[in-house]
Amino acid sequence: MGQDEATSKAVSAKGTLNVGVNPALSPMPSNLEELVTLMQQPASQFTQGDPRDMIWIRPGPVCTVCxxxxxxxxxxxxxxxxxxxxxxxxxxxxxxxxxxxxxxxxxxxxxxxxxxxxxxxxxxxxxxxxxxxxxxxxxxxxxxxxxxxxxxxxxxxxxxxxxxxxxxxxxxxxxxxxxxxxxxxxxxxxxxxxxxxxCDDPVDQSTVGGLVIGEQIRHIGTASPISGHAGSLPCFQFLKTCVETCMQTHQCSSGGHPPKLPDRVIWVKAPGTASGIRLVETWGQQQPQQQKKRAPYLALSYCWGPVSASTLLTDASNLERHKAGIAYADLPPLLQDVVDIARLLGIEYVWVDRLCIVQASETDFAWQAPKMGSIYGNATLTIAAASASSEADRILVARDAKWQTMDLDIAEKTFGGKLHFQIRRRSQPLGKEREGGDYGKVSTRAMLSSRTVFFTSSGLRFECRTHSLWEGFGPGLTGPSWSAQLDSAHISHAGWMDLVSEYTRRTLTRASDRLPAAAATMRRVAKARGWSHRWGMWTGAGTPVDTLAWQAERYTGVRYKHLCAVRPGFYAPSWAWASVEGPVTYEYVTGMDTARDPKTEDAEVCEWDLPSGVIRVTGRVITRTIRCHVTEFPGDPAVPGVIEAEPAGLSHRYTMAGLAPQSKEEEVEVEGMEGMPVTPDSALQPWTGVVVDGVAESTVVRVPHGDPVPDRSWAGECRCLMLVRQKLRCVVLLLGRSRRVPGAWERIALVGGPDPACWEGAPRVELDIA
Known part of the structure; x- marks a missing residue:
């Protein structure tokens, strides 16, 4: 430990420890017995200075296993x-x-x-x-x-x-x-x-030998135990410290003053009511928007669970009653815990969607939905109830014993040294945090917030736009902030594609929240990058065409199922990922090896008519036939702990021949069906309802929301628009005729891997995609 060979004396203990001793040590141990006596002294009684500077263990050969x-x-x-x-x-x-x-x-x-x-x-x-x-x-x-x-x-x-x-x-x-x-x-x-x-044991509780031997594993980091109950004092101290540190030292929310309160909030310290709880409206005819009160407030992100006649909601029938007062006992268990947290943190106001938005009122929802981003973004803290599956579950509960810390003590008998470690299961699998963690439904809204605490079954996780911190992290040790990516002036379109893939894997209580939540997130990026957006997509001049190259997530089970479904009515144009409900990915373009084979945009969006949702695209187009092979799937039983049961039903597999993929492995042959596999945006069907130049034209379209999916095999023609290409492969948009906009097309799928040579000689044409 920093001592020169010439100024040290080595004493071998049982042939296993090579110990160096500083000659300045007084009295200087002359044999093993004296050294053992010295090492067994309490560290607090060692008067020569820090024992680790006076006595050290020379490292032996490196273990070839660990x-x-x-x-x-x-x-x-x-x-x-x-x-x-x-x-x-x-x-x-x-x-x-x-x-x-x-x-x-x-x-x-x-x-x-x-x-x-x-x-x-x-x-x-x-x-x-x-x-x-x-x-x-x-x-x-x-x-x-x-x-x-x-x-x-x-x-x-x-x-x-x-x-x-x-x-x-x-x-x-x-x-x-x-x-x-x-x-x-x-x-x-x-x-x-x-x-x-x-574990950092106090010096007065350690022996000299313990400190000296501990230097051998000093490179292993320290941490602290996680409390066995989410409502314990250490948990509130952790949470309070995280919030105060962020507010005092970070710039995670704009301005140094409290935020303006949302239009309605739950006041949890309301005087004049038995429970101190009532709904208050902070804006109205008598209170102009610019005069709204400023105060810290909590927002809640949680899973509603089943709704019944007894579910506590604010609607037209009880709005005035809730403004007069809400009994604590009438709150579901989850909301009782949230009120308790707010009061312990000294925060008087709470925003909960089911109480602060008038339910069954499309007018009120249409008024509040666009403000969702600012409500969560301005909140002093968002509580993400990750451990609760519904409002009936509490979050201030004892934690499962499997997450608790265990002691790992190692004693060295000769010198009386003792090493004290602790071991615990990891709260999140390695690598999951870089994707923003997986906390179910609560994650989607929480990503909009300046500060969020996730109440998980294994511990508290705090995240702001500067860093993240798990309860029990070592001193000064923090993790990256996933949401900070949204503020970065250096975020790329490719980075945004990764965020969309992660975002669409998460669900919302109301699917119609998806675009308002995305828009709030996109406003943060737009502010940093100067981009324009609509329908959850980046739009306008300079937008790469590969932003159109999203695809529905592929189902990997034996029976093919559609993971995405068409939304009812017109929610977004077909070229936007928001037109379907379900997980999407950009893997065809983000997975391209551009270092060895650069990609080139083959198509161009030359006009964005955003009010109508129609874009005009110029590119090379060929016509091919898409086939759907429908079979009966008998079902598969579950394997406990491994796979879920796969019920019987129809299996739909789609292919397209004539695109000549580079690898034959990318072609399939299933019961006589040949061609490249296609993962459609949603369930597809043939359609002959369009008339072009007086002739009925067969095409392929998405199955409308609520319509039955075809139960027989079929084939239909579609247009193949090359979006992006490399020398040996390309990414292609499949299009069918639009039923919404006469003369336009709508996307039905995306494929990757075809040979660009298939488009040689194909004319460049203009297509309107609705």
Whole structure:
């Protein structure tokens, strides 16, 4: 520990510890017995200074199994900078133990850190050493060690093949050499993921030996226990500190003054009422908008759950009664907890949609919906009730025992040293936080907020537009803010595509909230980037054509099902992702390898008629036939803990021949059906209702909302508009005739992978897409 060889004396203890002692130490231990006596002293009684500066243990050989949980450069990994806000250049490693029981061999050879990990595995996954298992360890200086246990084995093969198969353009004669490593997972056993961290024991509770030996694992980060109850004092202290730190040191909300209150709020410290709770209107004929009261307020993001006649709502029949007072006992359990949180934080006002928007009133909803972004964005704090499935569930509850911390103590008998660690399951799987976390329905509205606390089953997570912080994080350790991306002046269209993919995977209580919520988010980006938007899409001159290249999420089950459905009425034009309800992705364009084969926009949007929702696109078009093969699916039983039951029903598979994909693997042949697979925007059907030049034309359209999906196989013609191309493949928009706008087209699907050569000689035409 910083001492020169010439000025130190080594004493070997049982041949396992090579201890260096500063000669200035008085009295200087002359043998093992004196050294043991010294090391067993309480650290608080060591009068020579810091024991770690006077006595040190020389490191031995590096363990070839766990690398002593340090960060070898040969195992470099970006995992840490994705999970935490750490200094640039901080080394991080991913250590893989292909046969997990090798940890036991390392422990028998005297490796302390192998023994630590093995002991932790015994606690979280008893019997792991009796099965085929793989261990992944993620390490970085001053961070908790993350350990993943997978049930299964590794299979490694090599392969050489042509890069053109993958749409890559490499020099003539070049090949691709692959070392393919496949994890063969045991589907009957769930993976285990946990973290190991140090506890900072006060010096007066430690021995000299404990402090000295502890230097061997000083690179492992520290953290603190998570409370066993979400309503405990430590939880409120954590939350209060997070909010105050953000308000005092960050610029996550505009201005240094309290926000204007929404049009209606629940006043939780209302005098003159038995419960101190009533609905107040902050704006009206007597209170102009510019004179609205300013005050801190909480907003709630939660899952409504089933609505019945007894559900507490504000509607026309009880609006005046709620303004007179609301009994605490009449509030559902979740809202009671929210009132308690507000009062403990010293905040008098709460905004809850079902009480602050007049239900069953389209007029009031139309008035309030466009303000949703500012309501959540201006809130002092949004409470995201992630652990509640409905208003009947409380969030101030005891936490499941599986999330609680366990102690991991390691004693060194010779010197009396003791290492104290703690281990706990990770609240979120590694890598999930960089996507904004997965907290179900509550995440969509929470992403609009300046500050949010997620009440999850495993702990509290605070996020503002500067950073994120889990309850129990180590001192000064924070994570990235997912919502901060929306304020960045450097956000790209590709970055926005990733956000849309994440956003549409989340659901809202009212699907009609989707565009107002997206618009509020887009206003933040527009302010930073100067872009224009409509219908949840970026519009106007300079907008890349590949923003049109969204696609419905593909279903990966045995029976093909449509994951997206058409919305009722006219909610958005067909070229906008908001025209369907369900998860969408931009993987065809964001997954292109543009480093080896740059992409080129082949089509151009030359006119945006936003009031009508019609855009005019110029590009090369060919005509092809799309086929739908409909079969009866008998159903599959569930495998407990692995897959859900797949009920019997119709299976619809769509293909299109004549697009000549580069890889034959991208073509399918199912019961005589050939061609490239197509994932439609929603269920499709043939249609002959359009007449062009006096002739009925067959086309393909989306099945309207509420109409039955065809139960027989069919085929129909569509137009194929090339959007984006590379040398070997392209992304293509499939279009059918519009039933809403005469003479226009509507999109029905997007495909990726066709050979651009199919469009050679095709004329460039103008198409109106509605």
């Amino acid at each position: 690398y002593n949980l340090d960060a070898p450069s040969s195992h470099s990994s970006p995992w840490a900078k994705r999970e935490y806000l750490i200094a640039p250049g901080t080394p991080a490693a991913h250590i893989k133990v292909a046969v997990a029981t090798d940890l036991l061999g390392g422990a028998r050879r005297g490796c302390l850190t192998c023994a630590m990990v093995a002991a932790a595995l015994n606690a979280f996954a008893p019997g792991w050493d009796k099965k085929k298992t793989i261990v992944h360890m993620f390490v970085a200086p001053n961070l908790p060690v993350v350990v993943q246990l997978l049930y299964g084995s590794l299979s490694t093969t090599t392969a050489d093949e042509s890069p053109s198969k993958y749409g890559w353009v490499w020099p003539e004669g070049a090949g691709v050499h692959w070392d393919v490593q496949v994890t063969v997972r045991d589907a009957t056993a769930q993976p285990v993921e946990f973290e190991i961290y140090r």
